Amino acid sequence: MRRHPFIAVAAALVIGALGYGFSVWRYWQIHVSTDDAYVEARVSPVSARVAGPVMEVLVKDNQEVKAGEPIVRLDPRDYEVKLQQARAAVIMAQGGERGATASVPMSEESTVSGVAQGQAALHAASLSVEMAASVIQEKRGSLTGKRAAVATARSAVQSAEADFERAQLERDRNKQLLERNLVAQREFDFADAAFKTGRATLEATRNRLEEAQAEAERAEAELASQTVALAQSRRRVEESRAFLAQAQSQRRQVGIRRAEVETAGGRLAEALANLREAELKLEYTTIRAPLHGRVTKKTVEVGQVVQPGQPLLAVVGMDDVWVVANYKETELTHVRAGQPVTITIDTYPSAKFKGRVDSIQAGTGSRFSLLPPENASGNFVKVVQRIPVKVVLDPDTDRQHLLVPGMSVIPTIRVR
Numbered sequence: 363m364r365r366h367p368f369i370a371v372a373a374a375l376v377i378g379a380l381g382y383g384f385s386v387w388r389y390w391q392i393h394v395s396t397d398d399a400y401v402e403a404r405v406s407p408v409s410a411r412v413a414g415p416v417m418e419v420l421v422k423d424n425q426e427v428k429a430g431e432p433i434v435r436l437d438p439r440d441y442e443v444k445l446q447q448a449r450a451a452v453i454m455a456q457g458g459e460r461g462a463t464a465s466v467p468m469s470e471e472s473t474v475s476g477v478a479q480g481q482a483a484l485h486a487a488s489l490s491v492e493m494a495a496s497v498i499q500e501k502r503g504s505l506t507g508k509r510a511a512v513a514t515a516r517s518a519v520q521s522a523e524a525d526f527e528r529a530q531l532e533r534d535r536n537k538q539l540l541e542r543n544l545v546a547q548r549e550f551d552f553a554d555a556a557f558k559t560g561r562a563t564l565e566a567t568r569n570r571l572e573e574a575q576a577e578a579e580r581a582e583a584e585l586a587s588q589t590v591a592l593a594q595s596r597r598r599v600e601e602s603r604a605f606l607a608q609a610q611s612q613r614r615q616v617g618i619r620r621a622e623v624e625t626a627g628g629r630l631a632e633a634l635a636n637l638r639e640a641e642l643k644l645e646y647t648t649i650r651a652p653l654h655g656r657v658t659k660k661t662v663e664v665g666q667v668v669q670p671g672q673p674l675l676a677v678v679g680m681d682d683v684w685v686v687a688n689y690k691e692t693e694l695t696h697v698r699a700g701q702p703v704t705i706t707i708d709t710y711p712s713a714k715f716k717g718r719v720d721s722i723q724a725g726t727g728s729r730f731s732l733l734p735p736e737n738a739s740g741n742f743v744k745v746v747q748r749i750p751v752k753v754v755l756d757p758d759t760d761r762q763h764l765l766v767p768g769m770s771v772i773p774t775i776r777v778r
Contacts, residue, residue, distance in 0.1 A: 399687035404679035508578035515571035526560035
């Protein structure tokens with residue numbers, strides 16, 4: 363009887379172990395994890411762009427800096443002197459350019475001015491000829507229309523005169539008949555109204571004829587005036603051509619003088635470029651932080667003479683960190699971008715960070731190593747390869763914990 367409780371306890375433990383084992387097996391069927399993972403961030407090396415002794419180091423190890431903040435100052439005095447020399451060279455180059463320009467003889471300037479004036483006059487006279495010819499064409503068309511209007515008005519007058527004569531005859535006839543009491547007063551009134559209407563119409567058509575004739579006469583006068591203007595414009599064209607030919611014949615050798623001016627302009631451009639270079643070098647004596655982050659690997663000290671390209675320190679970005687996890691190739695069968703990831707960091711074992719799969723590297727880690735394997739050069743032994751997977755943290759991740767490159771992490775991807 364005493365064995366029954368022990369049997370029950372043993373059975374419960376077996377059932378619990380089986381349930382726990384099944385839950386663990388089920389968990390790892392839909393998750394993949396690796397401890398070959400670490401935190402990564404942007405590391406920007408800072409180096410000198412000009413040579414010189416260090417006057418100030420404005421940051422300390424692990425100090426947080428903002429982008430553009432001064433971190434190291436070099437001795438600027440040598441570059442200030444070079445800047446003054448560059449400014450003096452610019453002033454001299456400007457004077458040389460002005461002297462080269464002023465050395466062009468006045469006669470050559472007047473010749474160039476005369477050529478330009480002749481070209482402008484010729485162009486203006488040519489435009490005047492074109493405009494006068496266009497206006498003449500327009501006036502001819504207008505005169506043709508006016509003459510057609512006169513003919514139309516004359517025909518209208520003739521028609522109105524005929525209608526008036528008929529109305530007058532009809533009125534006289536009805537008047538005689540009315541005196542003999544052979545027609546009604548109404549018939550005479552109609553004839554009299556038609557007579558008056560015809561007379562008014564005749565007067566109106568005669569007025570329109572006179573207006574049309576006057577407009578035609580004005581159009582003829584305008585056409586004649588434009589014809590005279592066209593002849594004058596053509597004469598000015600000939601005069602301008604003669605003046606331009608004379609100015610061009612007086613042109614002498616100006617190529618050498620102009621070449622001297624261009625050479626002086628080139629010297630000025632070179633001096634301005636040297637000035638800009640001197641300004642930049644002076645500006646480079648103040649070394650600024652390339653991004654927002656923390657100072658690391660600081661090797662620069664006051665009094666040190668640095669050379670261009672010499673590393674001084676590095677700035678580790680704090681705004682953008684991610685995880686690089688090296689999974690076995692056999693574990694990536696169902697891994698896709700966008701899948702959720704739970705991240706445990708060794709430094710903060712009690713904290714859980716959330717993220718997602720960003721991308722999978724297009725190649726194994728060994729393929730991009732310094733000495734990639736040559737499997738065809740000897741006996742081949744198959745080794746399970748690891749492929750880096752980039753995991754980014756969710757935007758709402760707790761940023762109170764300091765995450766720096768190289769931290770060991772354990773990311774777990776939920777694949778189903």
